[in-house]
Amino acid sequence: MDLHGVRTKETDNATKQIATVNMSVIGIVGTAPLAERGVVASLTTGSSLLNNQITFSATQVGADGNQLKVMAMSGEADSSGGAETVAFFEDDLLTIILGTDESGAISATAEDVVDAVGALDPELSELSITAALPDGTTGQGVMLPFGKTSLTGGQNEPFPLYTPSLISGSRSAAKKLGYAGTLYADMYDILNQIGALVVVVRVPDIPSEDLQRAAIIQGIEKLKLGQSTLNYNPRILIAPEWSTDDGVGKALESTANLCRAVTYLDSPSMATPEDVARRGQMYGARVEILRPRIMVTSDVTGKTTSRPYSAAAAGHRVRIDHDYGYWWSKSNQEVYGFSGLEQTDSFLIGDETCVANQLNQANVSTIVMIDSYKHWGNRLCTDDPQYRFESVRRTMDAIEDSIQLMVTKSYVDRPIDKAFATSIVGSINSYLRQQTKAGVLNGGRCWLDPDLNTAESLAAGKVYINVAIGPKSPAEEITATYSIDNTYTVQEFNLAA
Template sequence: MGQLHGVETIELAAGTVAVTTIETAIIGVVGTAPQAAGAVAATLTAGTPLLGNELTFTAKKGGRSGNTIRVIAELPQPPAKGKGAGAVPTSAKWENGRLLITLGCSEEGAGNATVSDVVTAVNGVADVGVSATGSGDGVVSPFSGTLSGGEDEPFPLNTPVAMAGATALSRLGNAGTLKQALTEINDQRNALSVIVRVEEKTKPEEQRAALLAGISVLSSAKSVTTYQPRIVIAPGFSEDDAVGKALETVAGKLRAVAYVDCAAGATLQEVVQRRQSYGARTELLRPRVQVSNAEGQLVYRPYSAFAAGLRARIDYEKGWWWSKSNQEVYNILGVEQVDEFILGERNCDANLLNMQNVSTLIRRAGFKHWGNRLCSSHPQWHFESVRRTADVIEDSIQEAMLAYADRPLDRQNADDIIGSVNAYMRRLVAEGAIFGGRAWLDPELNTAETLAAGELYINYDFGPKSPTELISMRVSVNNEYGIKEMTAT
């Protein structure tokens, strides 16, 4: 390093970084929308109807790519001196994304290309990227312009698309399952959803295959949209175990939770039996709920979209560490099958379902979600709020630690990592999300060999808050209160 007489400033990259909590209220929705809007083709209008020479050029392929197409219409170059001029017919050619039109002219060099001449010339070019239309009989003047207004298909098949609230709901059309599901989500709160539209099929086996392919696409949602779903649903289809298990699989990849619906009219025994097929990232939802559709008819709908919207609302209003159980679900008129609920009664339907890790709805000052558990047999990890607390902490720390990757492996780097994690744990304690947590160097795995191999092992723990599932009030009769009153002087 050269010498310096003066003052210099050097920015140092060392130090702790703030761990930012990931976004939790992101819902992945897979379904059908056969009337969804398609791509819009770019267009260009030249001329004017007043002169009868209006032409419209339309990109043959819809989408924004058409906005780069340029159309140039020119008169032919005048002949060289000493050479006689001749009449030139109208012609066109397609070259490197440009449509080049030579307007016809008379022997005297006056333009005489009509709208019909230009349309015929353009549409006769092989492999041209635009089509031309026009019905006037005026003479076309030279012009140039670029097509505009092209828009990509808003919901292409098998492609994750992010949508906030109901901003583009109308573009899904009324048919299929997606528009209704997103409406039900947004009845609870405007939520951020990642939508995967699959093709609607008439045969059940083909529809199932389309759904399985669409569900698998959710794992690429973050790469495509920058948003990673934390709740995954397929309303209207997840009563099929093939679909339900696919949701569970993708939930494991995404550190998400799958909400799976039960079939219409399923008995308590059938629901409990089905629950045994699912694991620690699935919540099985018993009820189908009554709502009013767009025509004013009362219909029964799967519950998963409502539950996903409720989960998003609780995340925003209370925190991701809260359970959604005992919270009101909006815009529900009734349930298809009433599960008996008697507070304090262990053998009522609702409690029996909950103890078998199945969630339901109860009616108490409105309809409320009733159930804390995923389909896990672990006494703490079966709580959805505990599972999601772990997911949030693990993903948030993992994202933040990328900043330390590939730095020199020394004590400063290790201390910075530990300091960052411990600061995050203190913040979560202050927010009320956890009881506590800390990070430390693993004393056994960090050996001379692992350090030389570029491997650093850091442990951390945390204390999640389980939901208050049971409040046991122990009561006894004390007759001494009466004696005290009677003998008081």
């Protein structure tokens, strides 16, 4: 329609900001049979002195019970006699009508109220209210009316079974796991490195080895729900105490592929270098094999015991992310929190035949002593000359995920036109320049694919973009060539003349 005047329009052709995803989130699975349980919301009314005390409780554990309310009002007598004591529950409100005698005076006792609440249909609501007399009381005292009063004190279970839960670098939160099972000791190893973000999946402690393995595998599958339930996608996956099992190892590898994560697998106690190297051949480019186990002094028992290394290694990885960046290798960096090793591999700088070097060449990481205990090894279980480096794999994951997220939020389902093409390519190139300037990359660029973006593909809503990235490989091998130059000797000798 024509307009006599000024028409206002808005455009959205500007480049979009890309935020790098958080690569420093650990995902862990284990047991904690004495973990804190949730608390039921409750309300206690009346007086023990008057024998009319009642405790009202939510039918389910958790904070949802705090939304429930209770009120009591006097009934009205009529020509047929006094009112009966009855209860109604609707819209999270328990309403109690207190019975009266013929004169209208309240005659309902605490016991009568408990009976009335108990007579409610238990299937009336998934979350409802129960009533009970405190121990040692008979409930013969007469009740008094009271207004709407909320139940309080309900708390959710911090670590429900098979459910991702978050520990944000807090030792006090970790203690809610209880000291039994495996998770507290694992968190102790992690937090000795840094206050890491950890997605925890607790599974039941089962005596049967086969059923326990099945529970751990089910828990590993739940790690992929971290993004949808906690807004944190775990990027370093571990299951200490169980990752020596190849059934568990394969489950970790599968979930790592889905989450674009890496996973650290422990070696059995006293495993030989040959056994560990052979095992590494079963896995792919998101798996790092660790050997040996570490000697850790418990903050609970005070005893020093052999423990799997993966929890400490995961915390170490997060600390390197924090101190230097996720694009840095964690190799040749000090690891904290343990006093010794279960096995010591031979290590000599420059010696190709030492066990530590042979393990590294077989894509197995170990721990060596260079002034202090240091992680020694860069490689994942692949022979690809560049993707075998964990730091390169994680750099590619970070860049790919960050671009994918931005493109999904800002460009999917937009009209395909010149403004679309200019904006999406500009957004990605701007991000790659930022990452290069920040030291994450050696460089990168984005461009539209001229061969695949045909009239037919664009008409079908398919757009093809190419992205080239220069990640930073770690300097794993440095060769220094030496020669003798006797001219320096001649010069020194002539100075004496």
